Amino acid sequence: MADGAALAVEEIVAGYGGVLVLDGVSVSAKAATITAVLGANGAGKTTLLRAISGLVRPRQGRVLVGDANLARRKPEDIARAGVAHVPEGQGVITELTVEDNLRLGALSRRGGAGRSVALSDAYRRFPVLAERRRRAAGTLSGGERQILVIARALMAAPRVLLLDEPSLGLAPKMVAQVMGLVRQLRDERGLTVLLVEQNARSALGIADKGLVLNLGTVVAEDDAAALAADVGLRRHYLGF
Amino acid sequence: MQAFLEYTLGGISVGMIYAAIALSLVLIWRGTRVLNYSQGGMAMFTTYVAWLVIRDTGNYWAGFAVALASGLVLGAVLERTVVRPTEGKSPLNSVIVTIGLLIFLEGLAGIIYGGQYRSFPAAFSVTGLKVGGVALGISRSDVFTAAAVLAAALVLAAVFRYTSVGLRLRATAFSPGVARLLGVRIGRVLTLGWALAGLFGALAGVLVTPSTFLYPNSMDSIFVLGFTAAVIGGLDSPAGAIAGGVLLGVVLSYAGGYLGSNLVLVYGLAVLALVLMIRPSGLFSAATARRV
Numbered sequence: 249m250a251d252g253a254a255l256a257v258e259e260i261v262a263g264y265g266g267v268l269v270l271d272g273v274s275v276s277a278k279a280a281t282i283t284a285v286l287g288a289n290g291a292g293k294t295t296l297l298r299a300i301s302g303l304v305r306p307r308q309g310r311v312l313v314g315d316a317n318l319a320r321r322k323p324e325d326i327a328r329a330g331v332a333h334v335p336e337g338q339g340v341i342t343e344l345t346v347e348d349n350l351r352l353g354a355l356s357r358r359g360g361a362g363r364s365v366a367l368s369d370a371y372r373r374f375p376v377l378a379e380r381r382r383r384a385a386g387t388l389s390g391g392e393r394q395i396l397v398i399a400r401a402l403m404a405a406p407r408v409l410l411l412d413e414p415s416l417g418l419a420p421k422m423v424a425q426v427m428g429l430v431r432q433l434r435d436e437r438g439l440t441v442l443l444v445e446q447n448a449r450s451a452l453g454i455a456d457k458g459l460v461l462n463l464g465t466v467v468a469e470d471d472a473a474a475l476a477a478d479v480g481l482r483r484h485y486l487g488f
Numbered sequence: 489m490q491a492f493l494e495y496t497l498g499g500i501s502v503g504m505i506y507a508a509i510a511l512s513l514v515l516i517w518r519g520t521r522v523l524n525y526s527q528g529g530m531a532m533f534t535t536y537v538a539w540l541v542i543r544d545t546g547n548y549w550a551g552f553a554v555a556l557a558s559g560l561v562l563g564a565v566l567e568r569t570v571v572r573p574t575e576g577k578s579p580l581n582s583v584i585v586t587i588g589l590l591i592f593l594e595g596l597a598g599i600i601y602g603g604q605y606r607s608f609p610a611a612f613s614v615t616g617l618k619v620g621g622v623a624l625g626i627s628r629s630d631v632f633t634a635a636a637v638l639a640a641a642l643v644l645a646a647v648f649r650y651t652s653v654g655l656r657l658r659a660t661a662f663s664p665g666v667a668r669l670l671g672v673r674i675g676r677v678l679t680l681g682w683a684l685a686g687l688f689g690a691l692a693g694v695l696v697t698p699s700t701f702l703y704p705n706s707m708d709s710i711f712v713l714g715f716t717a718a719v720i721g722g723l724d725s726p727a728g729a730i731a732g733g734v735l736l737g738v739v740l741s742y743a744g745g746y747l748g749s750n751l752v753l754v755y756g757l758a759v760l761a762l763v764l765m766i767r768p769s770g771l772f773s774a775a776t777a778r779r780v
């Protein structure tokens with residue numbers, strides 16, 4: 249594994265049934281960095297996150313977090329090892345209250361003290377959630393739900409955060425707010441973030457590094473600023 | 489008026505037994521979308537265990553406690569061994585497995601205990617209670633039946649609502665995929681759901697058997713009515729299971745009292761059809777609000 253990497257994905261091969269979606273993808277991310285994962289629909293971005301969090305079993309390759317190889321472990325065990333996955337489409341449990349959603353995020357922590365500290369931290373950071381703590385999460389707006397799922401992912405104090413399309417369906421102002429939050433989490437908590445985005449421009453705006461997937465392989469990997477400046481790459485893969 | 493009172497109270501008491509069976513079905517359905525057709529057979533089996541303990545020790549409460557404990561264990565063991573392999577497969581697999589389990593349990597009970605009807609004791613007196621000379625139509629035993637199910641249901645509600653285990657159970661019921669990503673070990677949660685279902689089934693078994701006798705098929709018709717109650721309540725709502733059980737018990741009690749008891753099962757079907765016509769997903773179902 250590369251020196252100082254908090255998350256290292258090595259030569260992952262994964263797919264669904266007979267369809268191969270990832271054909272030997274490697275990613276290495278240092279602690280306290282944001283890596284934007286870009287590419288067209290069907291490039292394998294979401295599958296990459298699912299292979300890391302265990303929702304898809306990788307057929308080959310390793311997923312290293314710290315010193316542990318998490319490939320082919322169960323999703324719940326990978327979550328407990330410090331990898332938080334916020335899937336696309338948000339995944340708030342609409343029937344539960346805002347507070348129960350947050351408490352659920354902290355259940356993998358040992359001890360009640362850490363859990364209640366995490367809860368009051370979340371309310372301090374996200375006053376909008378504190379106001380709505382007793383309401384069913386289904387009553388929240390799209391932007392509030394996105395904040396809730398990120399806040400819930402943080403409850404377990406993860407080392408690695410996998411974010412799938414957090415800007416999807418949000419108003420531009422809300423997108424900026426969510427992107428600002430991701431950057432803040434990197435700086436304050438030292439989180440290692442893998443950010444999957446259709447919106448390449450806003451993702452590269454906050455990312456340290458970026459990688460571009462096409463048909464299941466990495467076609468470009470560089471500093472975010474360099475990727476954003478590469479006119480050919482932008483025209484071919486990023487669409488801006 | 490006198491008859492109305494008797495039918496109402498009697499209906500509530502019987503309805504709480506249907507409610508316990510309904511609750512046991514709901515506990516499993518919520519987490520796994522498996523309909524446990526063997527629930528009646530499991531309850532019959534644990535009641536035989538209670539019968540053995542009472543016969544050998546002469547202590548009713550020892551039998552009662554052992555029945556509940558064996559319900560817990562039986563539910564957990566069956567989930568781990570027989571039901572787990574059907575997880576994530578076609579729903580037909582679990583239907584076949586649980587029906588097979590029912591046939592197996594009833595056959596096994598026949599081999600071990602024989603097919604004859606055996607009387608099973610009640611916790612308290614079964615003679616009718618009177619208040620100020622007015623017969624209530626129920627006995628101390630009926631009051632105990634209703635109180636025991638109600639108490640168990642309230643404890644369950646408190647566990648669901650106030651404990652972290654309950655939060656895991658609810659999250660897994662609503663959204664198992666999200667729960668896993670948050671580190672909930674859903675395998676354990678599903679085992680716990682089956683254990684709790686076994687407990688409520690066992691409770692229904694010891695409470696109803698004094699009035700039905702004990703034999704390998706003794707829970708079959710109770711299961712059908714408990715299943716009806718669960719569907720009336722919406723199949724995924726614990727509160728709906730209780731309400732469905734009591735509603736069904738009271739309606740069947742009126743029907744049996746005023747119209748004659750020959751067609752009680754048909755009346756049960758009529759109640760079910762009526763509820764499903766008005767609210768196809770059941771009285772308390774959250775299905776309409778669910779985003780998948």
